[in-house]
Amino acid sequence: MKHLRAANQKAKAIEQAVSPQELDEVYAMQAVGGCSTTTDPGWEVDPIGGVASLCQPMEADLYGCADPCWWPAQVPDIVGGYSDWGKGVDSAEKGWRELDVAYPKPVK
Amino acid sequence: MGATMKNVWFAILCVVGFVAEVSAKEFILTSARPNKLFLLDAVDGRVAKTYKVAGQTIGSWSIVPSKADGRVYVTTNNHETILGIDLLSGQEVFRANLSQGDKRVRSIYGMDVSSDGKKLYVHVNPVRLKRDSLEVMDNQVLVFDTNSGLDSVASEAHGVPRRIQGLMVSSDDKSLYLLGRDYHQMNLVTGRIVRDFPVGSWQVAARSPGEVGGHWMSFEYSDIQTQAVYSVHTDRDPYSPTAYQTGVSLLNRKTGEFKTVDFEYTADLIFATAASSRTPDVFGVYNSLVKIDSNAGKAVKRVPLEATYYTVNTSINGEEVFIGGGGCKVAAHDADSLDRIWGRDLPGCADQSFSWLRVVDLDEEMIVGLERKEFKFQSKYELIMEYVDAWNRHDVEGVLGYFSTSFTFEDLPMGMSARTKGELKKILEKTFQEVPDFSMIIERIHEGDSFVVTEWLQKGTASGEVEGRYIEHIPYQVKTTSVIEFSGNKIVRLSDNWDKEALMSNAKK
Numbered sequence: 001m002k003h004l005r006a007a008n009q010k011a012k013a014i015e016q017a018v019s020p021q022e023l024d025e026v027y028a029m030q031a032v033g034g035c036s037t038t039t040d041p042g043w044e045v046d047p048i049g050g051v052a053s054l055c056q057p058m059e060a061d062l063y064g065c066a067d068p069c070w071w072p073a074q075v076p077d078i079v080g081g082y083s084d085w086g087k088g089v090d091s092a093e094k095g096w097r098e099l100d101v102a103y104p105k106p107v108k
Numbered sequence: 109m110g111a112t113m114k115n116v117w118f119a120i121l122c123v124v125g126f127v128a129e130v131s132a133k134e135f136i137l138t139s140a141r142p143n144k145l146f147l148l149d150a151v152d153g154r155v156a157k158t159y160k161v162a163g164q165t166i167g168s169w170s171i172v173p174s175k176a177d178g179r180v181y182v183t184t185n186n187h188e189t190i191l192g193i194d195l196l197s198g199q200e201v202f203r204a205n206l207s208q209g210d211k212r213v214r215s216i217y218g219m220d221v222s223s224d225g226k227k228l229y230v231h232v233n234p235v236r237l238k239r240d241s242l243e244v245m246d247n248q249v250l251v252f253d254t255n256s257g258l259d260s261v262a263s264e265a266h267g268v269p270r271r272i273q274g275l276m277v278s279s280d281d282k283s284l285y286l287l288g289r290d291y292h293q294m295n296l297v298t299g300r301i302v303r304d305f306p307v308g309s310w311q312v313a314a315r316s317p318g319e320v321g322g323h324w325m326s327f328e329y330s331d332i333q334t335q336a337v338y339s340v341h342t343d344r345d346p347y348s349p350t351a352y353q354t355g356v357s358l359l360n361r362k363t364g365e366f367k368t369v370d371f372e373y374t375a376d377l378i379f380a381t382a383a384s385s386r387t388p389d390v391f392g393v394y395n396s397l398v399k400i401d402s403n404a405g406k407a408v409k410r411v412p413l414e415a416t417y418y419t420v421n422t423s424i425n426g427e428e429v430f431i432g433g434g435g436c437k438v439a440a441h442d443a444d445s446l447d448r449i450w451g452r453d454l455p456g457c458a459d460q461s462f463s464w465l466r467v468v469d470l471d472e473e474m475i476v477g478l479e480r481k482e483f484k485f486q487s488k489y490e491l492i493m494e495y496v497d498a499w500n501r502h503d504v505e506g507v508l509g510y511f512s513t514s515f516t517f518e519d520l521p522m523g524m525s526a527r528t529k530g531e532l533k534k535i536l537e538k539t540f541q542e543v544p545d546f547s548m549i550i551e552r553i554h555e556g557d558s559f560v561v562t563e564w565l566q567k568g569t570a571s572g573e574v575e576g577r578y579i580e581h582i583p584y585q586v587k588t589t590s591v592i593e594f595s596g597n598k599i600v601r602l603s604d605n606w607d608k609e610a611l612m613s614n615a616k617k
Contacts, residue, residue, distance in 0.1 A: 010240045046377065053377040055416040056395055060435030063141070063461040064418060067168040068216070068322065070462075079214070083164065083186050090141040090458035093435055 062092040062099065076102035133472040134424055137171050137180060138432050138465050140458035145171070145182060147195065147475075150423060150430070150467070153438055153452035155479055159198055163189055168462035170217045173328060176225030178470060179254070187214040190230060192254060196474045204252055204260040206230070210237050211245070217323070217462075218286070220275040221254065228252040229284055230262075231272045247272065249284065249294065266299035268292070274323030276333050279362040287323045287333065291359060291366070305366045307337055307357060314343040318368065320357070324380035324419040324433070324464050330426075331362045332383035334390055334402075338374060349373050356381050356390055358402055369405045372398075376410065380419040380433070386426035389443060393420040393431050397446055411446040421465045432465045453487050488560045489553055491597060496564075499548045502540045504533055512598035521608035522574075542572035551587075559593045566606065574612065586610040 006012040046053035055061030063086060066075040076082035082102045089095035134150040143165035147157040161169075163184035172181040178195050181202070192202025206213035211234050218231025230250045236243035247270045250262035274287035277296075284294040289308030292301045307318040319338040327333040337355045344351040352374035359366045378392035381400070388403040394417065398410040418433030428449060432438040436458055439451035454460070472478065491510070498506035508529050511517070517526040517535070526532035539546060546568040554561040567585045572578070588606035592599055 013241070053395060055434065057415065057435075060416055060459065063168070063459045064434050067461045070322075079186065079216070086141070090456055091436060092459055094457055 057093055059093040059096045062086075062096065081105065132469050135468050135470055136421070136430050136432075136438065136465060137173060137468060138438060138454070138460055139165075139169055139171060139182070139463040140436065140454050140456075140460045142458075143184070144454075144458065145180070145193070146454060147468075147470075148438060148452075150428070150440070153440060153450045155455065156472070157195075157198065157475055157477060157479055158455075159193055159195075161191060161193070162200065163191070168460070170215070170219045170325075171464045171466045172219050172221055172228075172325075173466050173468045174221045174225040174254075175328070175469070176223065177254075178468075179221075179225065180466075180468075181219060181221060181228060183215055183217075183219070187216055188212070190215065190219070190228070190252070190260075192228075195468065195470055197476050200258065202228075202252075202254055202256070202260060203258040204230075204262070206232055206250070211235070212237055217273045218249075218275045220277045220284070220325075222277050222281045223279065224281065226254055227277075227281075228254050229275050229277065231268065231275055231286065233270070249275070249286070249299075264299070266294065268294065268301070274325050274333065276325065276327055276359070276361050278364070279331060283364070285333070285359060285361065287335070287359070289320060291357070293364065303364075305357075305359065307368065310368075312339070314341060315353075316340040316342055318355070318357075321379060322462070324382075326380070326382035326419070326421040326464070326466070327361060328467060329424045330383040330385045330422065331360060333359050333361065334381040334383045336378040336381050336392055337368055349375060354378065356392070356400060356402060358383060358390070369400075369402050371400050371402075371405045372407045379417075382420045382422055382429075384422040384426035384429075384443060385424065386443070389422075389426060391420050391422065391429045391443075393417045397429065397431060397441060399443070399446060409446050411441070418460070418462065419465045421467050424467060424469060430465055430467070433460045433463055435459055438465070451490065488555045488594065491594075492553055492560055492562060492592070493550070495599075496548050496550055499546075502546070504536045504540070507536055508533060510597075510599050511602075512595055512600045515598075515600045515602070517602045519604045521604075521606055538572075543568035543570045545569050558595070559591065562590045562592065564588050564590070570611065574608075582611070582614050584611045584614045 006015045062075060065071040066078045069077060069079045076085040078085055085102055086099060089098045135156060136148040136150050139145050143161045145159040145161050146155055149156045161182055161184055164186055165184045169183040179192050179201060180195055181190060181192050184191055188207045190204045191200055194201050206215060213232045213234040215230050215232045221228050232250055233247045234245040236245055246267050248265045249268050251264035252260050252262055268286055269292060271288040272286045276285040282296055284296055286292040286294060291305035293303040295302045307320060310318055316339050320335050323335055335357050337357050339353050341351045341353060350373050353370050354372050354374045355368050355370040357368045376396050377394045379394045381390055381392040383390050388401050390400040390402045392398045392400060396410050396412050398407050401408050415437055416434045417431040421430045427443050429441045429443050436454045437451060440449040442449055495510045517532050524535050526535055549565040549567060550562060552563040565585055566588050569581050569583045571580045586606045588604055591603045593601040
């Protein structure tokens with residue numbers, strides 16, 4: 001690293017960030033029901049290892065997990081980057097086949 | 109003086125007359141994709157009015173009714189704009205764009221209005237958009253004057269803790285309760301947090317931190333905001349069901365009283381809870397509806413639900429429980445028996461997702477554009493099962509009630525048809541007379557948007573004339589297929605087809 005020198009603003013920011021003293025506080029997600037902070041049920045097993053507490057039907061839970069940024073890893077992040085996901089599909093239960101995988105946006 | 113007194117009496121009479129004419133009625137507010145706010149009649153769940161909310165509202169939003177002026181405040185534009193809508197006229201009367209310049213400001217659900225309707229409080233989490241990074245800024249509560257029109261800017265801003273999802277103004281308008289993983293009380297004069305109500309950071313012996321999944325606001329008539337709280341008994345065998353505890357937190361906006369009550373071990377999950385105006389009733393919902401005695405700390409009754417419901421509220425008098433959210437279903441249950449009173453699908457079966465269910469009291473006569481159309485509120489499956497019940501009761505008038513005023517009915521094998529209710533009535537009476545034990549047994553229902561196809565068994569003991577031959581007391585059972593087309597909830601075409609030979613072959617035996 002001693003042979004490398006930060007040439008632009010971003011590189012300088014990275015250089016600062018690797019210094020422990022300069023690390024910013026890690027911010028918690030805004031949503032109360034954040035993805036990794038709760039023991040809410042998933043779509044495979046519920047909190048007690050069964051299936052009785054999964055959403056019924058499962059499709060009715062898709063938007064409920066996406067809209068409040070509840071599970072931004074499992075479903076597209078509608079709030080942050082993929083607000084059009086689900087556009088034109090008002091009922092996930094009836095139109096789930098139309099809901100596509102969210103692909104990373106190309107870097108411009 | 110005489111004229112003045114006359115004017116006074118005139119004014120009093122006007123007021124009395126006005127009060128007498130007000131037809132206050134209870135409604136439920138819920139939202140669904142893509143940008144619809146529904147006002148539902150609390151009596152039967154029918155859509156009374158649909159508000160098309162401006163802006164990009166994909167996703168779910170806060171719904172904050174203002175009792176004082178009949179407005180509702182909602183978030184739109186991906187949580188970056190606050191709209192105020194007059195519920196009677198449907199007009200937009202307030203707008204605040206939260207994002208400004210390089211600051212992207214969103215309100216993720218936390219919003220409430222003062223009891224006089226003059227101040228709107230909005231929890232926001234601003235982010236500064238830099239060229240190559242985002243700067244997370246401190247969370248705030250913004251204060252808006254609600255009479256500031258369609259280009260409103262905040263008159264005050266107070267720094268608040270992060271991770272707040274619900275706001276509730278105290279009944280005296282002096283405090284603001286902030287609900288997140290912990291709850292806080294803010295003095296609205298000084299803007300300072302004056303009290304904390306620990307849940308996520310509680311220190312309870314042999315107990316994990318309390319966990320709340322979210323906040324679905326529902327305190328408008330009970331004055332108590334509640335939420336299910338989950339925790340683990342750390343001194344118990346983790347493989348034992350008794351290690352996992354469900355409780356409910358209750359925060360009273362009138363008294364400031366706060367308590368968390370354990371009421372069952374976590375065998376059934378609950379998303380939202382709502383306190384009733386009939387203390388100590390609290391209701392929780394998810395895949396079941398549970399009634400909780402919040403004084404005794406126990407679940408007193410539970411009924412399974414046919415689908416997941418995210419959110420719950422109660423009628424103003426506490427006698428009915430309303431459930432909705434998640435998918436497209438909204439339903440009402442009796443608060444004592446938990447029996448279902450009505451259940452509806454929203455038009456188009458649009459998802460409500462994280463929407464809250466709020467209860468409002470409006471003068472029905474004053475609602476502009478009141479809708480009384482027969483939408484397909486009910487799933488066709490439920491409708492057909494009710495229709496079949498009417499057949500099996502031999503309820504002629506009941507069966508006729510499912511048909512539109514203009515329809516066609518045909519029984520192809522028997523060559524019978526009807527185009528009026530009078531003609532159909534004769535067919536029904538003849539059928540029940542000749543087959544006194546006639547019954548329909550549904551095997552399958554194939555549901556389309558405006559039609560269903562049913563496969564069913566007709567069964568009974570037939571007498572009468574068939575193809576010029578008189579039969580008497582012939583038991584039969586034939587498979588039948590019906591094509592049923594609907595307009596709204598009414599049948600406009602019904603075509604039955606079944607194997608007449610099966611009946612005749614029985615007659616020949």
